[in-house]
Amino acid sequence: MAEREAGQAAGRGPGRRPRPWSWSWRGRGRVLVCAAVLLACLLAFHGAVPDALPGRPGSLLETFLPWLGLVVPVLAALALPRRSAAAGLAVLLPAAAWTALFGGHLLPGDDRAPGLLAVQHNVSDENPDPAGTARALAATGADLLALEELTSAAEPVYAAVLAPQYPYHAVAGTVGVWSKHPLADVRPVDIRPAGVGEDWNRGLRATARTPQGEVAVYVAHLPSVRLSTAHGFGSVRRDESAALLGAVLAAEPTDPLILLGDLNSTVDDRGLDPVTSRMDPLSRDFAFSWPASLPLARIDQVMTRSATVTRIRSLPATGSDHLPVAAHITWPARGRGR
Numbered sequence: 001m002a003e004r005e006a007g008q009a010a011g012r013g014p015g016r017r018p019r020p021w022s023w024s025w026r027g028r029g030r031v032l033v034c035a036a037v038l039l040a041c042l043l044a045f046h047g048a049v050p051d052a053l054p055g056r057p058g059s060l061l062e063t064f065l066p067w068l069g070l071v072v073p074v075l076a077a078l079a080l081p082r083r084s085a086a087a088g089l090a091v092l093l094p095a096a097a098w099t100a101l102f103g104g105h106l107l108p109g110d111d112r113a114p115g116l117l118a119v120q121h122n123v124s125d126e127n128p129d130p131a132g133t134a135r136a137l138a139a140t141g142a143d144l145l146a147l148e149e150l151t152s153a154a155e156p157v158y159a160a161v162l163a164p165q166y167p168y169h170a171v172a173g174t175v176g177v178w179s180k181h182p183l184a185d186v187r188p189v190d191i192r193p194a195g196v197g198e199d200w201n202r203g204l205r206a207t208a209r210t211p212q213g214e215v216a217v218y219v220a221h222l223p224s225v226r227l228s229t230a231h232g233f234g235s236v237r238r239d240e241s242a243a244l245l246g247a248v249l250a251a252e253p254t255d256p257l258i259l260l261g262d263l264n265s266t267v268d269d270r271g272l273d274p275v276t277s278r279m280d281p282l283s284r285d286f287a288f289s290w291p292a293s294l295p296l297a298r299i300d301q302v303m304t305r306s307a308t309v310t311r312i313r314s315l316p317a318t319g320s321d322h323l324p325v326a327a328h329i330t331w332p333a334r335g336r337g338r
Helices: 002-009 030-044 057-063 065-082 085-106 130-138 155-162 236-251 270-276
Strands: 116-122 144-148 168-172 175-179 183-188 203-210 213-221 226-228 232-234 257-262 300-305 308-314 325-330
Touching: 030 065, 030 085, 057 065, 057 270, 065 085, 116 130, 116 257, 116 300, 130 155, 144 213, 144 257, 155 168, 155 175, 168 183, 168 203, 175 203, 175 213, 203 236, 213 236, 236 270, 300 308, 300 325
Parallel strands: 116 144, 213 257
Antiparallel strands: 116 325, 144 175, 168 175, 183 203, 203 213, 226 232, 257 300, 308 325
C-alpha cells in the first residue's frame, strides 16, 4: 500500500495526474507550432510562392489549395495528446485562413431566382457511350450545354440525341454549344498556343437570344497540363492559351457574357489570371469535376461578366473522365453593350 501511494505521488501508475498544458512553444509543441504557422502562410500567401522555378510550384500549390485544409485536423489531433497550448492556438491560424478562403464554399447556393441554367461538360474523346451521355445532359433541362472533346464520329450522335430539346447548336473543331434559344454571330475563337497546328480548334463564340435578353456565350478548352516527378507542373501551353482567351474576352463588346469550358485549371491557379481578371467574382462553390472517379479539383468552369453565378454544382458521372457541372446564372432582364 505504501509503495502504491508513493508511486502515485511520484506521478506513476493509474492514479497519476494528467500532464499540465504548456504554453511554451519551444518544448513539446515546437514542431507543431512551426508546421501550423507554415500552413497558415501557404494558405494566406499562396501567391507569394514563386512560379518561375522549375515545376511551377506556385500553380501546383494553387491547383490543390483547398485540400490543405485536411492538414488542420491532423495538427489538432497531434497537439491534443502533447497538451501543448501553444500548438493548439497555432492550429487556429491555418483554420482561420482556410475558412476565409473557402468557408463560403460550404454555404448553399441560391438557384431559386429566375435565370438560366448552363451545363459544362468535357465529354471525353474516349467516351464509350456518347448517346447515354447526351441523354444525361438533356435530362438536366439546362438552357445551354457546352461540350468539349467532341470527335467527328461522336458529334452526330450528340446532335441527334439533343436535337429534340436543343434545336440550336454550333460546333467549332472539338467544342460545341447546344441551346434551347436561337444562336447568332457564331464564329470560332483562335486560342492556339505557339507551335500547335491549324487543325487545333478549341474555341467558339455565339450570341444566345434568351428570354432575358441577348448574351455572349464562349466555349473554350485550354491545353492540358502535365504533372510529372521530372518536370513538375507543366502548364506553359495552357497559360499561353489562357492569355489569348483573356485578350478575346477583354475585346468582347457584348454584356452579359458567359464563359463555359474545360480550362484545365482551378480558379485559384494564377495561370488562369488572364481569364479570371476579365470576369465578375466567381461562384464560391467547390463542385469538383475531375477526375470523375475521385474528383479532386474543378477544372471545368462557368464564369460570367455582368451576370451572377448564384450556384454551381457537379452532376453525376457519365461515360467521361470529367463530371458535368451545372451553373445557375442570373442577370438583368435586358443585356447591354459596353
